[in-house]
Amino acid sequence: MRRAGRPRSGEEPLTRERILEAALSLVDAEGMEALSMRRLAKELGVDPMAIYHHVPNKRALLWGLIGEVFSGMRVPEERGDPADWRERVRAWARAFRDVARTHPKLVPHLASYPEAAAEATLESTEELYAAFEAAGMQPREIVGAVGVVVDYVNGFALAEASGALGEPDEQKEMIEMLDARPPGELPAMRRTFEALAEEDLGTDFEFGLEVVLAGLEAVTERRGE
Amino acid sequence: MRRAGRPRSGEEPLTRERILEAALSLVDAEGMEALSMRRLAKELGVDPMAIYHHVPNKRALLWGLIGEVFSGMRVPEERGDPADWRERVRAWARAFRDVARTHPKLVPHLASYPEAAAEATLESTEELYAAFEAAGMQPREIVGAVGVVVDYVNGFALAEASGALGEPDEQKEMIEMLDARPPGELPAMRRTFEALAEEDLGTDFEFGLEVVLAGLEAVTERRGE
DNA sequence: TTACTAAATCTACGGTGTAGAATATAATCT
DNA sequence: AGATTATATTCTACACCGTAGATTTAGTAA
Numbered sequence: 113m114r115r116a117g118r119p120r121s122g123e124e125p126l127t128r129e130r131i132l133e134a135a136l137s138l139v140d141a142e143g144m145e146a147l148s149m150r151r152l153a154k155e156l157g158v159d160p161m162a163i164y165h166h167v168p169n170k171r172a173l174l175w176g177l178i179g180e181v182f183s184g185m186r187v188p189e190e191r192g193d194p195a196d197w198r199e200r201v202r203a204w205a206r207a208f209r210d211v212a213r214t215h216p217k218l219v220p221h222l223a224s225y226p227e228a229a230a231e232a233t234l235e236s237t238e239e240l241y242a243a244f245e246a247a248g249m250q251p252r253e254i255v256g257a258v259g260v261v262v263d264y265v266n267g268f269a270l271a272e273a274s275g276a277l278g279e280p281d282e283q284k285e286m287i288e289m290l291d292a293r294p295p296g297e298l299p300a301m302r303r304t305f306e307a308l309a310e311e312d313l314g315t316d317f318e319f320g321l322e323v324v325l326a327g328l329e330a331v332t333e334r335r336g337e
Numbered sequence: 338m339r340r341a342g343r344p345r346s347g348e349e350p351l352t353r354e355r356i357l358e359a360a361l362s363l364v365d366a367e368g369m370e371a372l373s374m375r376r377l378a379k380e381l382g383v384d385p386m387a388i389y390h391h392v393p394n395k396r397a398l399l400w401g402l403i404g405e406v407f408s409g410m411r412v413p414e415e416r417g418d419p420a421d422w423r424e425r426v427r428a429w430a431r432a433f434r435d436v437a438r439t440h441p442k443l444v445p446h447l448a449s450y451p452e453a454a455a456e457a458t459l460e461s462t463e464e465l466y467a468a469f470e471a472a473g474m475q476p477r478e479i480v481g482a483v484g485v486v487v488d489y490v491n492g493f494a495l496a497e498a499s500g501a502l503g504e505p506d507e508q509k510e511m512i513e514m515l516d517a518r519p520p521g522e523l524p525a526m527r528r529t530f531e532a533l534a535e536e537d538l539g540t541d542f543e544f545g546l547e548v549v550l551a552g553l554e555a556v557t558e559r560r561g562e
Numbered sequence: 563t564t565a566c567t568a569a570a571t572c573t574a575c576g577g578t579g580t581a582g583a584a585t586a587t588a589a590t591c592t
Numbered sequence: 593a594g595a596t597t598a599t600a601t602t603c604t605a606c607a608c609c610g611t612a613g614a615t616t617t618a619g620t621a622a
Contacts, residue, residue, distance in 0.1 A: 116602040117586025125600075149579065159602045161580075166600095170579065223445035226499035234514070234523070241525035251532035255502070259493075260545040264485065267492030274451035277480070289459070298459070300466035307476035319556075320485040327552025331544075341571040341616040350569080374610060384571045386611075395610065564622080571616070578609065583602105590597070 126158055128166040132176050136215070139177065143217045149173075174221070175228040181218060182232035185211045187239050198325050200243035204236065205265050205321050212269035219273035222266075237262075249332060257328055264324050268317055278315045283308075351383055353391040357401050361440070364402065368442045374398075399446070400453040406443060407457035410436045412464050423550050425468035429461065430490050430546055437494035444498035447491075462487075474557060482553050489549050493542055503540045508533075 119125045134155050139147050149170060153160040167173045187207045190200050212219050222229045240261060244254040275282055287305050290298060344350045359380050364372050374395060378385040392398045412432045415425050437444050447454045465486065469479045500507055512530050515523060 114601075115586070116584075116600090118588055118598090118600045120587070148577080150577080161603080162601055164580070220448035220451075223448050223495050223499070226445075226496075226501060230501070231514070234526075238523045238526050241523075241529055245525045245528065251529045252536070252538075254529050255533065255538055256541050256544045257548075259496075259502075259540065260489065260548045263492030263496055263545060264489045264549075265492070266495060267488030267490070268484075270448050270491060270495075271451075271484075271488055274448065276451060276455070277484075289456070298463045298466075300470045301459075301463050303470065304466055304476045304479050308480065311477070313477075313480055315484065316481050319481045320488060323482075323485045323552035323556050324489075324548060325552070326555035327548035327550070330551035330555055331548050339570075339617090341569090341618095344569065344618080373608080375608080386572080387570055389611070390569060565620100566622095567618100567620075569616105569618085571614105573612105573614080575612085576610100579607095581604105581606085583604080585600105585602075587600085588598085590595100592593100592595080 126156065126162055126166060128176070130156065131163055131166055131173070132180050135173060135177055136180065136218075139217050140215055144221055171225075174225055177218065178222060178225055178228040179232045181215050182211060182229060183235065185233065185236045187236050195246050197243040197247035198329075200239065200246075201261055201325060202321060204240050204243075205261060205317075207236065208233070208265050209269060209272075209317055212273065216273040219269055223270075247332075253332055257332070260324055260328065264320060268315070268320060272315055272317075276315065277313055280312065283313060351381065351387055351391060353401070356381065356388055356391055356398070357405050360398060360402055361405065361443075364442050365440055369446055399450055402443065403447060403450055403453040404457045406440050407436060407454060408460065410458065410461045412461050420471050422468040422472035423554075425464065425471075426486060426550060427546060429465050429468075430486060430542075432461065433458070433490050434494060434497075434542055438497065441498040444494055448495075472557075478557055482557070485549055485553065489545060493540070493545060497540055497542075501540065502538055505537065508538060 124130075131152070135147060135152055138152060138155055149163055150160045153163055156163075163173075167176065185207050187204050190196070190203060192199060194200075237258070240258050241254055244257050249257060272278060277283060277286065283305070287309075290302055290305065349355075356377070360372060360377055363377060363380055374388055375385045377398075378388055381388075388398075392401065410432050412429050415421070415428060417424060419425075462483070465483050466479055469482045474482060497503060502508060502511065508530070512534075515527055515530065
């Protein structure tokens with residue numbers, strides 16, 4: 113390693129961007145607990161303290177990571193009727209899920225940096241407000257509707273990132289967990305999972321999404337009564 | 338502090354329970370980042386390593402914490418018609434939210450210990466499966482329905498724990514964040530929040546819950562068509 | 563009394579984030 | 593060109609972290 117001092121003209125200098133990039137690969141590959149300033153510096157071939165000239169501290173690094181990932185979320189332009197709020201909401205929800213699925217090791221930590229996530233998704237979320245507005249909802253309803261959609265999608269992304277029921281392995285674990293219990297306990301769960309023994313459940317994002325959409329339709333239509 | 342050795346007869350011995358209790362108060366009072374083995378030991382008036390005689394490591398301590406909190410979740414017995422699945426689901430969802438709200442500092446970290454949370458809520462979740470079963474749903478539908486409800490409730494609990502839009506302060510922050518942007522951007526969000534300037538939104542748990550319930554009703558009734 | 567056991571402390575190691583000083587290079591000024 | 597300044601980097605150090613392993617003490621059983 114170089115002794116000290118400014119980077120020589122030839123060398124590519126350390127930048128915030130290079131740092132974030134390296135941090136993201138590290139997290140994606142080895143998980144959040146592998147991301148330490150020292151380890152990250154090693155990955156960049158640089159002294160740990162060098163990072164602090166581009167990022168004030170580790171917390172800010174995490175903010176940057178979340179920002180980079182979730183501000184990269186792209187909601188496809190709606191091609192049909194702008195008043196078809198269902199399709200617009202679907203598009204937003206799928207875009208969010210796609211991003212989350214690309215960085216599953218990052219997802220569980222979003223909860224610890226809520227403002228970062230809010231800021232990073234702010235721009236794309238406008239589309240959600242616009243869709244409900246175009247559907248003729250009142251401000252209060254819009255906030256409520258955005259809330260349900262966001263909460264569901266967040267909840268799902270979290271569950272998916274944790275691998276809950278997503279893979280057959282998890283399904284087997286569930287059955288084992290049930291079998292480990294005294295017989296007679298949890299009968300409804302037992303019946304349900306035994307009936308699905310060999311079936312591939314998948315964690316059905318689309319099902320939940322349709323439930324939320326149908327529910328929004330039902331609840332907001334009830335309004336006029 | 339005592340020098341070493343077994344606890345003297347008079348002294349109350351260190352127990353797993355006392356440890357979990359102290360850890361929980363610490364987290365509730367000062368947040369997760371305040372919970373270190375050394376700090377916890379200080380709180381208990383004990384050497385850090387003493388804890389390791391009752392808990393194998395810090396990860397297990399967290400598991401225990403989550404277990405203690407969420408296995409304490411109590412779903413009130415349904416008093417009406419057992420076939421009224423809506424009310425049973427409401428009861429479960431409210432019970433979960435209540436527990437989550439009691440320990441907001443713990444909630445964001447549930448995501449990092451998904452198996453612990455699954456195990457701790459296993460018993461109470463039986464009620465959810467039973468309710469959908471009693472409603473006449475098929476196994477696949479049951480899993481899907483439980484999924485949406487759990488995902489929504491988790492998502493909400495997380496948002497609530499982070500204070501998202503819960504307090505007027507957060508609402509103001511949102512407006513400030515919008516004002517800080519170039520004019521013309523995010524118009525739908527601007528219109529929405531300006532219209533609600535002085536209104537108390539609250540994060541409406543019940544609204545979202547009704548959306549999910551109505552959605553489940555709509556989607557599962559569609560099945561017969 | 564003596565041996566044994568169990569619960570606590572003590573010591574130590576390698577890791578963490580990061581403050582502050584030292585250093586070497588590039589850019590700027592004369 | 594030579595001196596000066598600015599700055600990106602490294603170096604050193606500190607307080608904290610989780611925890612492995614050895615040691616001490618007090619209660620229990622022979």
